[in-house]
Amino acid sequence: MxxxxxxxxxxxxxxxxxxxxxxxxxxxxxxxxxxxxxxxxxxxxxxxxxxxxxxxxxxxxxxxxxxxxxxxxxxxxxxxxxxxxxxxxxxxxxxxxxxxxxxxxxxxxxxxxxxxxxxxxxxxxxxxxxxxxxxxxxxxxxxxxxxxxxxxxxxxxxxxxxxxxxxxxxxxxxxxxxxxxxxxxxxxxxxxYDQFRALASGLKTDLSKLNVQMPGRGKRRAGPGADLRGTRSRLEAERVKVNAQGFPVEHPFNKDNYRYTLAEPDLHAPGRQQWDQCESTSGQPIPGYFYRAWAPPALLLSMSDRAPQLKLAENQLSVTGDKGYCMIRATHGVSKGAWYFEASVVEMPEGSAARIGWSAALGNLQAPVGCDKFSYSWRSRKGTAFHDARGRHYTESGYRQGDVIGCLIVLQEPTQVTLDCLPPTHKSSQLIKFKNCLYYEERDEVQKQEKSLRLQLGSEIRFYRNGQPMGVAFGKLYANTYYPAISLYKAAQVQANFGPEFRYQPTDVADWLPMCQRVEEQAVEQCLAEIVDNLDGADRLDRMLTK
CATH class of the missing domain: 3.90.980.20 (DNA primase DNAg catalytic core, N-terminal domain)
Structure with missing residues (x-):
């Protein structure tokens, strides 16, 4: 045979x-x-x-x-x-x-x-x-x-x-x-790991010019994160309960015009040894310059960038509402290009509602998406489109339980690529300690940011219902970094899908990308921003020691 x-x-x-x-x-x-x-x-x-x-x-x-x-x-x-x-x-x-x-x-x-x-x-x-x-x-x-x-x-x-x-x-x-x-x-x-090792090798070559000790090389000494390596501190750190993504289960929420970003030691920030050995800095708080913003390894709904009353599932993809309207944003945002995600309406009990769309970082979490100048949404009731607390007729009907809502945003590429295009590093912000973890604390200057908003020609937001295009909901958006956002009223439940596989895909717009691809892209941008920031490390260290 x-x-x-x-x-x-x-x-x-x-x-x-x-x-x-x-x-x-x-x-x-x-x-x-x-x-x-x-x-x-x-x-x-x-x-x-x-x-x-x-x-x-x-x-x-x-x-x-x-x-x-x-x-x-x-x-x-x-x-x-x-x-x-x-x-x-x-x-x-x-x-x-x-x-x-x-x-x-x-x-x-x-x-x-x-x-x-x-x-x-x-x-x-x-x-x-x-x-x-x-x-x-x-x-x-x-x-x-x-x-x-x-x-x-x-x-x-x-x-x-x-x-x-x-x-x-x-x-x-x-x-x-x-x-x-x-x-x-x-x-x-x-x-x-071949690609990772090639990247790490390239980073070591570039950073050697900064006289920075790389992880795993040379004699162990006091350096970035040394305060976390002491016996007592390490035992405290081991008691920190984290989820599958490595984010602390107990954490501060973004609220009351304050934002909190999880920080981790930046092993590439030069000057930590000089700081530790300088007598004048003894007992002083460690500057945020020696830390870096923690990078989420996957695109999910955020644990901290949400209203605390929302119930977020363990997989960070499904969220359930409580009483009044409130919002949750995703972990990654976009400022250029065409991007798409889906949101499936799992539960929509009588009297509940949802608004799904996009929100900048300063969008009010204790309000529905579309309540201010920083967010745009499509409402489940009557199909109304909302922005800056103003609703307008968009579709003849909204959406209900079982529907899959597609959200696509188109943002223009910058005409000139400069260092201003890089994301913030947060290194100049104050560090606070919460449950044995460090966070950058920043105050939202909402009124100041509102005055600086500028419209962007060619930008738009489109929505889809079960694969059917609903047309352009908003055009000429304010130039900003926008995050997938969901707001819920009462016990509505929505599940997000950031790709790469979708139930339905947009056919009326070309060259769009699934939101999940922002993870690697944003990590590269953040790394580049930190390298640029560290190039100023020596001068900054001199100023800190002199001060």
Whole structure:
């Protein structure tokens, strides 16, 4: 019997598993803090520095719901971090990454059998473990099944064999697909740190001109974050409860015209050693210059940039209202280009309502989106469009429970790229301590900002209802950085989807991007802004020491 006929015979047994078997025994060399070898049956994480694997049970970081063979993360063990702390950032997984993780687990669970039916095994596994595999909600319909078939057929990570189905039906086509990993060595599955190491190498070369000690090099000494490395402080830090994204569960909210940004030590800020050794600075508060704004690893609804009475789900994608109208913004904003996100109305009890749209950072959180000059929204009742507390007729009807609202914003590219285009670093702001964590505290100067607002020609906001374009809701927006924003009245519940996969996609505007792509782009912009800020470090340090 030919090999293809053999596969077909095994696939026809109705179990969706082929008879081909590979070895699933992990290497026996020592890994982890415990010195034990790898265990394919439990989640493990590879360090980006030493490349060792660490068992989930042996690390202290709360990584949330995970599976073995996940690769969409960035992890550094405490032995490689000069702060003696573990670092874990979870990234958004593509369909190819999710399928790779699923096939590796199916191979182990089935004793080394490595070929599986896409429809009978792979897709059901993805459905069952979706919350652990992905940070985005699963589509309500089955349209993503087609995407899975296209992914395994087009990616070099997989091998696909077409076979005849044993019992063709309306739900089960005559032809089935058996998929396996192209590389059957399960020990090779891990995060791709090559790009990260190349970037880190480039940063070290550039920053060497600043005479900055890089993490993991040279003798450990008092430096940025040294105040967090003392025994007592480290024990206090370990008691800080954080969510899966690494943000403290107990935190200050942006309110009463004050904003709070989580800070972490900036290991690249020059001059910390001089500050620590200077007698005149003894006992003085550490300047915010030696810290940097914490960068959220994924685009979600913000834990702190929201009205406290709103109920935010653990996945930070679903939010439920309380009594009066109040708002929540996303973690990332945009100031140029065309960007899109979706918001699904999960619950809309009688008497409740929602306003969905875009808001700048100074938009009032204790009011609906569209109540001031900093935000724009589309209301569920009567389809009214709101901006600056003025409503106008936009659509004949609004939206209700079960509807999917698409939100697209178009902002013009700057005519001239200057340093003013970079985001703020917050380094000149005051640091405050809250529950053993440091935050930049800044006062909102709303009236001053309102006077400086300028209209931007060519900018616009469009809304969509279940894929149908509603047309331009607002044109000539004020030039600003806008965040996806949701405001709810009473017990309405809305779930956000920032991409890359959407229920419906805009067809009337070209070259738009899913909001999730802002994560990496904003991280690069923030890093560049901090490098520019650090170039002034020596002069700033002299001024601080003299003062």
């Amino acid at each position: 030919s090999s293809e006929n053999s596969i077909a015979a095994n696939a026809s047994n109705g179990k969706g598993v082929s008879g081909e078997v590979i070895s699933v025994s992990p290497p026996r060399d020592a890994q982890c803090y415990c010195g034990e070898p790898r265990r394919y049956s439990e989640a493990e994480f590879q360090c980006c520095q030493c490349s060792r694997w660490f068992h989930k049970a042996c690390i202290k970081f709360n990584v949330g719901s995970v599976l073995p063979f996940m690769t969409n993360y960035h992890f550094m063990c405490k032995s490689c971090n000069n702060r003696a702390e573990e670092v874990f950032n979870r990234k958004q997984a593509s369909f190819a990454v999710m399928c790779q993780t699923a096939l590796a687990n199916l191979t182990v669970e089935n004793g080394g059998q490595c070929q599986f039916s896409v429809d009978q095994k792979l897709i059901p596994y993805l459905e069952e473990n979706w919350d652990a595999l992905a940070s985005q909600p699963r589509r309500g319909n089955k349209s993503w099944y087609v995407t899975i078939h296209k992914t395994v057929a087009s990616s070099d990570t997989f091998k696909v064999t077409k076979v005849s189905a044993s019992e063709p039906s309306q739900d089960q086509p005559q032809e089935d697909s058996l998929v396996s990993l192209a590389n059957s060595d399960l020990s090779r599955i891990g995060p791709n």
